[in-house]
Amino acid sequence: MEIIRTIAQIGIIILFYLTGEFIVSVTGIIIPGSIIGLxxxxxxxxxxxxxxxxxxxxxxxxxxxxxLFFIPSTVGVINYPELLTLSGGLFVLAVIMSTIFALVITGKISKFIERKECKMKEEENIAASTANSIHHK
Known part of the structure; x- marks a missing residue:
């Protein structure tokens, strides 16, 4: 039963992707459909x-x-030997730097959200314990 639920959940995610693709095909905007769906x-x-x-x-x-989704793009690099030149090296460096930047920003945002959620839970626990102490008196 868990497998069916997981497949349905993946289906929901794919529906959002397809919705984004549909919006792009109808409107003709230049943003990829996967991003719109996301x-x-x-x-x-x-x-x-x-x-x-x-x-x-x-x-x-x-x-x-x-x-596994990155394997085709990695194998595709073989078709472009110019990526192994100086300009290709600079391109790879730019990709690495942008990846590091994205990871750092994502980490900081995740940490901020986690702290906010912990603070909210802590406030809920304090409110619940206060309500319980008032109720028991």
Missing amino acids: VILWLALYFKILNVKYIQNGASIMLAFLT
């Missing part, structure tokens, strides 16, 4: 239209296999 998914989660538990396991499975 933004729509984020908005659905942010405004609590979609509960994270409906996609959590499916997203975890997809993230676990994320490195």
